[in-house]
Amino acid sequence: MSRNGRGFEPRIVGFLCNWCSYSGADLAGVSRMKSAPNLRIIRVMCSGRVDPSFILRAFQLGADGVLVAGCHPGDCHYQEGNAKALRRVLLLKRMLRDFGIDEHRLRLEWISAAEGERFAAVSTEFTEQLRALGPLVLARRAEVA
Amino acid sequence: MPHRMHLMVCAGTGCVANRSPEVRDALVTEIAKRGLENEIQVVTTGCNGFCGAGPLMVVQPDGIFYQQLSPKDVPHLVEEHFLKGRPVQKLMYVPPETRTPLPKMMDIPFFSRQRLIALRNRGLIDPERIEEYIARDGYAALAKALSQMTPQQILEEVKISGLRGRGGAGFPTGAKWEHVLKAEGEPKYVICNGDEGDPGAFMDRSIVESDPHSVIEGMLIGARAIGARWGVVYIRNEYPLAVQRLMIALEQAREYGLLGDNILDTGFDFDISVSRGAGAFVCGEATALVSAVEGRPGEPRARPPRLAQHGLWGKPTCLNNVETWADVPPIINNGGAWYAQIGTEKSKGTKVFSLVGKINNTGLVEVPMGITLREIIYDIGGGVPGGKKFKAVQTGGPSGGCIPNELIDLPIDFESLAEAGSMMGSGGMVIMDEDTCMVDVARYFLAFTQDESCGKCAPCREGTQLMLDILTRITDGHGTMEDLDALEEVAKVVAETSLCGLGTSAPNPVLTTMRYFRDEYLAHIGAHKCPAHVCRQLNTYRIDPAICVERGHGCGVCRRECPEKAIFGEKNQAHRVDATLCNKCGTCVDVCHFNAVIVE
Amino acid sequence: MKPKVAFYWCASCGGCEEAVVDLDEKILDVANAVDIVFWPVALDFKEHDVEAMPDGSILASFINGAIRNSDQLKIAKLLRAKSQVVVAFGVCAQLGGIPGLANMSDAKGIFAEVYRDGVAPVRLHRENGHSLSLPEFFDTVVALDRVIDVDYYVPGCPPTPKIIGDALGALLGSNLPPKGTVLAPDQALCEQCPRKDTRPEKLLLKELKRVHQVVADQQTCLLAQGLACLGPATRAGCEAMCIRGNMPCTGCFGPTSRVRDFGAKALSAIASVIDSNDEGEITRILEALPDPVGTFYRYSLPSSLLGRRRME
Amino acid sequence: MIRLTIDGKTTEVERGTTLLHAARFLDIKIPTLCYHPLIKPFAACRLCVVEVKRSWGMELVPSCHVACQEGMEVSTGSSHVLAARRLVLELMLARWPNVPILRKYAAELGLEKPRFASPLRDEREDACILCGLCVRACDEVVGASAISFAERGIGRRVATPFNLESESCIACGACALVCPTSYIKFEAEDHRGKPPEFLLDPNTAIYMPTAQAVPKVPSIDRDSCIHFQTGGCQKCVEVCEPGAVNHKMVDEEIEVEVGQVLVAIGYDTFDPTPMAQYAYGRLDNVYTGLEVERMLNSTGPTGGRVLLKNGKPPRAVGIVHCVGSRDENYHRYCSRVCCMYALKFAHVVKERSGAEIYNFYIDMRAFGKGYEEFYSRVLNEGANVIRGKVAEVVQAGWSKQKEGALLLRCEDTLIGRFREIPVDMVILCNAIEPRRDAEQVGRLFGLSRSPDGFFLERHPKLDPVATMTDGIFVAGCAQGPKDIPDVVAQACAAAARMMATISKGEVEIDPVRAEVMEEYCSGCRVCSALCPYSAISYVAERKVSQVNSALCKGCGTCVAACPSGAMTGYGFTDRQINAELEGVLAV
Incomplete structure (x- = not known):
């Protein structure tokens, strides 16, 4: 479904950690930086808060890609929250592969509060990547009965 | 069966240098050859005192004195005297003026006029056997001091005796001991100053060589009096024989329980260690000696505090000369009053002098205080050899001064010598005759003290250097009147402001020679002449044409030997010296067999 | 009049049926208390017997096994109509169970795998006047509550006799628990685990190990020894039968009531305790979990958020 | 008495x-x-x-x-005493005629020339007069005993054992200090092996930092104080009547419980040595701004006078702006304060030395209150300003001899011509850099840093003094280059913010934190290893885990990991996030 007539517009869910990536996004905004609007941001206190269930739930609700963004290693406001996120995402990517979902649809990025440019670049690039992958069609639930 | 005869062969350093041991060996072999070994015993003794007559021997019990023996005389001597009982005239001492030999030792004026206290055992005992020392009342004084007297009584005895330090300053020994007794600080030390750095002085050496136990006993008594725990003998390493005999004596004393713990079961602990001097004259000074013993450089320190309060290792220390310690046992044995009878009103007892220089009877002389110079020089010393005229005597070594002929009748004691500008000093007595140049003597002694100065304080270091420089210029003929005044001024200030004894006494030779022999100085400066012809640069050399031709037949030896080729002449003709070329080296005088060269 | 109960098994291994028999002598009490009207594995009642009953005449029907084909769907619907209470009996009915793992493929994939190059089954086969039909083989296996309204669930693979007893007690008891309750304690298995007190102060694993690679120590917590024991994510009730047999829990009692997707939660827990912050090292450790879906969704794939594998 | x-x-x-x-x-x-x-x-x-x-x-x-x-x-x-002194002096003058202290004392005693000359006459003014002060200082006071008298008598001299370089010498300079004739000299070399133009660090072991130091109390330089090396000396203790000197004082670490921290660690200056074209450290009279500040200070080494290394005042001075600032290879940012202090130097140097002043700038940034007026005043005073970055500083001798010793080569972009300005002294306005230890300090307080390395404020426009962490504030150059008025303003702001929280009495902690529903917790301990603040503890009797709400910072890592869903995170519960998910993906 293309809303602005430019073909498939991927829907991306972004879990941004409050201290780094969320501020980075804010900085990008404040600095009037251009970036793809496809990213739907959900603020969490730390990337460690992102439960794999949320990611699966996002895909199940029709997201074409999920971005989890946290602080650079060592910069985490809670010292090691981002490390836990890294562990979960690595295992989850392996499971997504078994579920037949391209693991590139799930992306983990480190974006500090100062990297407004980087945030803009990541979200734009991710959007183009998903546009190439096309929509994620999962078996509709009502298929059986 | 005890021996009927004892041959006391002198083995002091002087005689040993003249090969006296060879004489002794010859005697021993000869006696053995004659089978007399258990009748006659050969004993090697310490220095007998008459060094000029060495190698010498005294035959006891009859006291016959033989001198200048050589091994080849021995067979004849043994046969004549020991077998046939006829003493050999040829080997006896012949006084210069009377030509008749004097067989008995005690008839010889050299010995008869002396009064032996410090040298009481010289020539009578073998220093390396303690038993002989004990046989002559050795350690009796110690026994008496330890068992019958309290330290206070010992001190009292020494005070009564009026004994004063024989090191040179003449500080009352009793007072010094009392200072150390009263000073706080444990343990206390007693030191025997055997440095004897003065050139020409060897009385300490012969005391230690011939009678080491007298020093040890003296130190023991002194230690008992002041409550000292340790003793140190500081002895010159250049006296190897003395060091060796001292070590033997200490060992023997320890074996007999006279040193170490609980001496003679009286609960008194005391021991003596030996510290060998490395040959610095300045280490004769008390504080320099102490720092040398402590292993630090031998450099005096400013006083006060005196050694009595802050001596060796910072503890109260009593330092006395070898002779002083040696005098203590007789004082204890015979009582202070006995000692006080000898000598003058302020200077009690006797003093050992080493009589050297232009004197017939060179050797050690122990005479009562108050004796006059004349008696020492002529009665004991046998006058000036070679018919020369007596000119002056230098007492106290480089720290002392020169006493002219006019004061020959000066009674000798601490005060009189000081008044004369000299000082008692260690006891060196150098006789000088007319052939001695007093300026050169002053230069010689100053060269010695300048070289031995430790260099710590400016007046002594720079002053001696400067005085030597002036004196050298005077003896080279370049001296000026200003030099003379400057010399006197510098000498006075150095004497007054120097830090230690060396500096304060170094100018004495200069000051006394200038006081009594100012004319010689003026001769050197004004007339550019050295009256005694010692300062070569001021001499002029001339050949007497008559003697050269008649006796020498113009042999030309002087012409060939002259290094500057300043002598001209043909064979059988009178030779003459060209004064302009002559460098005044004096070789011509030495080589001419006919004494044709006249020095003016 | 004794209350009528019914038992039925859909895509099931038959374990749950035996579980009922496992009640041993207690089966007699059950038999006395109730009138079993339909139990194909044990009693010879036929489908048409049930169809003949008036609706709601069966007090409770215990259905185990997942819905795999149209036949099972039909009977499930039938029993729902005839029963007042339907109990999803066993994890297959509750979450899809082991059969649910078929969702990693579809009908075509499975037939290709099973019948390889042989004859594949045909829905309708006519042979000289007679016809033989097979039920439709669905692509996706679903749990019972996806097709009919389920009142209660009895977890387990199979449910233990104690759980079954308690369930029956609860059902026959006066006050029925709220509809949709899972009839088992609502805490994780660790609560009942005998090795509960041996857990380390800081549970961090440098190594994960496969069950066949090591002989686990009998006393200490299996997860602490590096085995992927899913006890912390699994509902208690089985009194840690597997752990008493020195084998790590595989999650057959399903998640606790607060967890929507068992696999995601189990994955999150196991990933979180990996003791490394370095991507390379984490990947190396994760090599010990070659089949994440098989490990975390062993019994609950059909009821998971994604439900099945996405086919090209 | x-x-x-x-x-x-x-x-x-x-x-x-x-x-x-x-x-x-x-x-x-x-x-x-x-x-x-x-x-x-x-x-x-x-x-x-x-x-x-x-x-x-x-x-x-x-x-x-x-x-x-x-x-x-x-x-x-008395005449006797004076005569003796005069002669002792004469003896010493005979050997050391030109030693000033001897001549001084001699003059006082009316002694002109010594009548005699010692054979070892030493004409040097700085001859050793063997007073032994050096040896005794080294032995008794310092305790190193590195030198002593050697040889005896006239040959006596001060030496090290075997005349070899002594290992026990700790180069404390005590001997040079006490030597009355400066026979022993103390040469200090800086890191470039050259004698330092300015001695910036203290030149005595116990020193008063500066005349205007607050508190005006001397302090001990532990490295050069002898006591810490040999245990000796402590002369300062002896002479201090009130007995205020105590060598046993050591830095004590005192733990202060604070609610809030203001990070104001200031800045470091850029070391221009790598910019070889400016020849800092290679050519003489090339100074950084701070060194010139020290030179202009009245208590400084030159007492405030502007002097070249050779002691003469400069005839022309070049002031180079933007050294290391606004530079692709070093710092892209503008250090903001250099232009104004460069103008200050122009004014002061001109006033004190009358030298010709050349300022080389890119843009003259006189942005503050009264700054522009000052700039025009400096221009009127005759400072020459050249718009162009200096390409190179070279020794004048290179090209044809101009009056100055150094040549500043640059392109005057206003007149479009290449120029070579001869000067005697070059002042480099070197950039302001973040403190070398900013990394550690940042980690200590959980502060992240902006790309230029300075600490990151909570919001560049709306909240410049606060940081991401509540209670931690940043002010001054630690947050970015700024001059004194701005620093003071920020300091007051930060202080005000802190006072505000203090006056409130209690601190609102963030509602966001985790909590264990004990009835559901199985005590599986998966969460306890995850908490960096060890806020999760295990209650042995009830065999359940528990969260200490004061320590918990609310990151939620444990909530995501709790396998049985027994842990909830207020503000970010699973239900809330799932609801958000449904919301964002609704359309």
């Missing part, structure tokens, strides 16, 4: 006082050479002799060493 008369004046002194001290007490001057108040008396030069009346006559004694005795009669100026 001891009573004695010196030169007719009777006085009372304590027991143990030396004659010299008693004389000085009566301000009678006695010359000394080998005496030093802090070293034990040596009594070797004998210059300080005085006359003491003895029973047997007048005795000359060294006053530096001899202690006063009851009833002593002393004369320090």
Whole structure:
């Protein structure tokens, strides 16, 4: 479904950690930086808060890609929250592969509060990547009965 | 069966240098050859005192004195005297003026006029056997001091005796001991100053060589009096024989329980260690000696505090000369009053002098205080050899001064010598005759003290250097009147402001020679002449044409030997010296067999 | 009049049926208390017997096994109509169970795998006047509550006799628990685990190990020894039968009531305790979990958020 | 107490006082050479002799060493004493005629030239007069005993063992300090091996930082203080009456419980050495801004005068702006303060040395209040401003001899011509950099840093003094280059913010934190290893985990990991996030 007539517009869910990536996004905004609007941001206190269930739930609700963004290693406001996120995402990517979902649809990025440019670049690039992958069609639930 | 005869062969350093041991060996072999070994015993003794007559021997019990023996005389001597009982005239001492030999030792004026206290055992005992020392009342004084007297009584005895330090300053020994007794600080030390750095002085050496136990006993008594725990003998390493005999004596004393713990079961602990001097004259000074013993450089320190309060290792220390310690046992044995009878009103007892220089009877002389110079020089010393005229005597070594002929009748004691500008000093007595140049003597002694100065304080270091420089210029003929005044001024200030004894006494030779022999100085400066012809640069050399031709037949030896080729002449003709070329080296005088060269 | 109960098994291994028999002598009490009207594995009642009953005449029907084909769907619907209470009996009915793992493929994939190059089954086969039909083989296996309204669930693979007893007690008891309750304690298995007190102060694993690679120590917590024991994510009730047999829990009692997707939660827990912050090292450790879906969704794939594998 | 008369004046002194001290007490001057108040008396030069009346006559004694005795009669100026002193001096002058201190004392005693000359005559002004002060200082005071007297008599000299370089010498300079003739010299070299133009660090072990130091209290430089190397000295303790000097003081770490922290660690200056074209460290008279600031300071090494290394005032001075700032290879940001202090230098240097001033700038940033007026005033005073970055600083001797020793080559972009300006001195306005230890400080307080390395404020526009973490504030150059007015403003702002929270009395902690629903917790301990703040503890009796709400920061990592869903995170519960998910993906 293309809303602005430019073909498939991927829907991306972004879990941004409050201290780094969320501020980075804010900085990008404040600095009037251009970036793809496809990213739907959900603020969490730390990337460690992102439960794999949320990611699966996002895909199940029709997201074409999920971005989890946290602080650079060592910069985490809670010292090691981002490390836990890294562990979960690595295992989850392996499971997504078994579920037949391209693991590139799930992306983990480190974006500090100062990297407004980087945030803009990541979200734009991710959007183009998903546009190439096309929509994620999962078996509709009502298929059986 | 005890021996009927004892041959006391002198083995002091002087005689040993003249090969006296060879004489002794010859005697021993000869006696053995004659089978007399258990009748006659050969004993090697310490220095007998008459060094000029060495190698010498005294035959006891009859006291016959033989001198200048050589091994080849021995067979004849043994046969004549020991077998046939006829003493050999040829080997006896012949006084210069009377030509008749004097067989008995005690008839010889050299010995008869002396009064032996410090040298009481010289020539009578073998220093390396303690038993002989004990046989002559050795350690009796110690026994008496330890068992019958309290330290206070010992001190009292020494005070009564009026004994004063024989090191040179003449500080009352009793007072010094009392200072150390009263000073706080444990343990206390007693030191025997055997440095004897003065050139020409060897009385300490012969005391230690011939009678080491007298020093040890003296130190023991002194230690008992002041409550000292340790003793140190500081002895010159250049006296190897003395060091060796001292070590033997200490060992023997320890074996007999006279040193170490609980001496003679009286609960008194005391021991003596030996510290060998490395040959610095300045280490004769008390504080320099102490720092040398402590292993630090031998450099005096400013006083006060005196050694009595802050001596060796910072503890109260009593330092006395070898002779002083040696005098203590007789004082204890015979009582202070006995000692006080000898000598003058302020200077009690006797003093050992080493009589050297232009004197017939060179050797050690122990005479009562108050004796006059004349008696020492002529009665004991046998006058000036070679018919020369007596000119002056230098007492106290480089720290002392020169006493002219006019004061020959000066009674000798601490005060009189000081008044004369000299000082008692260690006891060196150098006789000088007319052939001695007093300026050169002053230069010689100053060269010695300048070289031995430790260099710590400016007046002594720079002053001696400067005085030597002036004196050298005077003896080279370049001296000026200003030099003379400057010399006197510098000498006075150095004497007054120097830090230690060396500096304060170094100018004495200069000051006394200038006081009594100012004319010689003026001769050197004004007339550019050295009256005694010692300062070569001021001499002029001339050949007497008559003697050269008649006796020498113009042999030309002087012409060939002259290094500057300043002598001209043909064979059988009178030779003459060209004064302009002559460098005044004096070789011509030495080589001419006919004494044709006249020095003016 | 004794209350009528019914038992039925859909895509099931038959374990749950035996579980009922496992009640041993207690089966007699059950038999006395109730009138079993339909139990194909044990009693010879036929489908048409049930169809003949008036609706709601069966007090409770215990259905185990997942819905795999149209036949099972039909009977499930039938029993729902005839029963007042339907109990999803066993994890297959509750979450899809082991059969649910078929969702990693579809009908075509499975037939290709099973019948390889042989004859594949045909829905309708006519042979000289007679016809033989097979039920439709669905692509996706679903749990019972996806097709009919389920009142209660009895977890387990199979449910233990104690759980079954308690369930029956609860059902026959006066006050029925709220509809949709899972009839088992609502805490994780660790609560009942005998090795509960041996857990380390800081549970961090440098190594994960496969069950066949090591002989686990009998006393200490299996997860602490590096085995992927899913006890912390699994509902208690089985009194840690597997752990008493020195084998790590595989999650057959399903998640606790607060967890929507068992696999995601189990994955999150196991990933979180990996003791490394370095991507390379984490990947190396994760090599010990070659089949994440098989490990975390062993019994609950059909009821998971994604439900099945996405086919090209 | 001891009573004695010196030169007719009777006085009372304590027991143990030396004659010299008693004389000085009566301000009678006695010359000394080998005496030093802090070293034990040596009594070797004998210059300080005085006359003491003895029973047997007048005795000359060294006053530096001899202690006063009851009833002593002393004369320090009698002809006898003066004659002795004069001659001792004459003896020393004979050997060292040109040593100033000897000539001074000699002149005082009316001695012009020594009558004689020592064979070892040493004409040097800085000859060693063997007073031994150096040896005694090194031995008694410093305790290193690195030098001592060697050889004896006239050959006596000060030396190290075997004349080899001594290992025990700790280069404390005590010997050079006490040497009356500066025979022993103390050469200091800076890191470039050249004698330092300015001694920025203290030149004595105990020093007053600057004349205007607050608090104005001397402090001890532990590296150069002898006591810490040999355990000796402590002369400063001896002379300090109030006894305020204590070598045992050590830095103590005191733990202060604070609710809030203001990070104001300031800045470091950029070391221009890597920019070889500016020849800092290679050519003389090329200074950084801070060094010139030190030179202009009245308590500085040159007492505030602008001087070249050779001591002469400069004829022309070049001031180079933006050294290391606004530079692709070093710092892209503008250091904001250089232009104004460069103009200040232009004004002050011109005023103090009358030198021709050249400012090389890119843009003259006189943005503050009254800045522009100051800029025009400096221009009127005759400072030349050249718009163009300096390409190179070279030795004038290279190209044809211009009047200055250095040449500044640059392109004057306003007139479009390449110019070579001859100057004597170059001042480099080097950039402001973040502190070298900013990394560690940042980690300590959980502060992240902006790309230029300065600490990151919570919001560049709306909240410049706060940081991401509540209670941690940042102010001054730690947050970015700024000048004093801005720094003061920020400091007040930060202080105000902190006072605000303090006055409120209690601190609102973030509602966001985790909590364990104990009825559901199985005690599986998966969460306890995850908490960096160890806020999760295991309650043994109830066999469940528990969260300490004060310690928990609310990151939620444990909530995501709790396998049985027994842990909830207020503000970010699973239900809330799932609801958000449904919301964002609704359309």
